[in-house]
Amino acid sequence: MDYPRLGFVPTMGAFHEGHLSLMKKAKAECGFCAVSLFVNPLQFAPTEDLAKYPRQHEQDFEMARSVGVDLMFVPDHAELTQNIQTNVIVSGVSDLYEGQRRPGHFEGVATIVAKLFGIVQPDIALFGLKDLQQCAVIRQMVADLNMPLRLIFEETVREESGLAMSSRNQYFTPEQKSEAAELFRSLTKAARTLSTLNPGSNDAVRITLDETTDSLRSKGFGVEYLDAVDPKTMHPATHIEQDSRLVVAAKFRTVRLIDNIPVFDKP
Numbered sequence: 001m002d003y004p005r006l007g008f009v010p011t012m013g014a015f016h017e018g019h020l021s022l023m024k025k026a027k028a029e030c031g032f033c034a035v036s037l038f039v040n041p042l043q044f045a046p047t048e049d050l051a052k053y054p055r056q057h058e059q060d061f062e063m064a065r066s067v068g069v070d071l072m073f074v075p076d077h078a079e080l081t082q083n084i085q086t087n088v089i090v091s092g093v094s095d096l097y098e099g100q101r102r103p104g105h106f107e108g109v110a111t112i113v114a115k116l117f118g119i120v121q122p123d124i125a126l127f128g129l130k131d132l133q134q135c136a137v138i139r140q141m142v143a144d145l146n147m148p149l150r151l152i153f154e155e156t157v158r159e160e161s162g163l164a165m166s167s168r169n170q171y172f173t174p175e176q177k178s179e180a181a182e183l184f185r186s187l188t189k190a191a192r193t194l195s196t197l198n199p200g201s202n203d204a205v206r207i208t209l210d211e212t213t214d215s216l217r218s219k220g221f222g223v224e225y226l227d228a229v230d231p232k233t234m235h236p237a238t239h240i241e242q243d244s245r246l247v248v249a250a251k252f253r254t255v256r257l258i259d260n261i262p263v264f265d266k267p
């Protein structure tokens with residue numbers, strides 16, 4: 001008899017098309033799709049928006065149902081976080097970028113994701129590449145701890161304007177949302193320039209990144225970092241390779257945005 005496999009999408013709710021596309025993929029790959037909804041307090045710093053994080057469970061259940069999700073797992077906060085004495089620290093890939101600016105964030109992510117994997121025991125788990133460094137952290141954790149599952153990472157789903165779908169986009173007015181899409185346009189322009197440079201032209205890479213940063217700042221983006229990275233190690237790309245990606249974090253109005261794109265278009 002052919003048993004369905006279990007495809008798992010861990011989430012913090014406030015679903016958008018990005019979540020739904022992971023759920024559809026899980027269902028298509030496995031036949032059975034489980035989704036967890038848990039706003040994980042361990043990955044928020046005291047100064048961050050845990051209390052403000054959008055919670056819309058009924059709407060989320062409806063959306064999940066509409067794409068054929070078979071099971072929603074909504075654990076109690078205490079159930080997952082009380083009295084735990086184990087923290088999963090994934091060094092190296094967590095060191096820079098988000099890890100540097102959000103101390104403890106990836107520890108919180110890895111610890112909860114490891115617990116969710118232990119409870120749900122999926123055959124396949126799916127994550128969106130919008131959180132590129134999170135994907136690298138989870139890939140490394142699964143490899144290091146020999147976790148018996150396969151990972152699938154899916155490209156970012158975007159609004160028509162190019163703005164990466166994110167639960168935090170709800171904080172924008174429609175007008176601000178279209179202005180925020182400048183982040184993606186600037187990344188795309190920078191990627192196009194980088195993809196035409198001769199290998200080894202590191203100065204030209206730096207100049208392109210600096211110019212893009214300056215231009216974004218002049219348009220109201222508080223750029224925290226903009227860099228070309230190796231997506232597996234999450235360290236700066238020493239030179240541009242086929243799989244290099246551009247990563248950015250910038251505050252626009254009151255919202256902190258992150259995004260990333262491949263330097264080279266995929267064939």
Ligand code: PAF
Pocket residue numbers: 010011012013038040043109112113131134
């Ligand atoms: O990407 C998210 O929504 C969260 O970081 C995750 C993976 C569900 C862990 O809490």
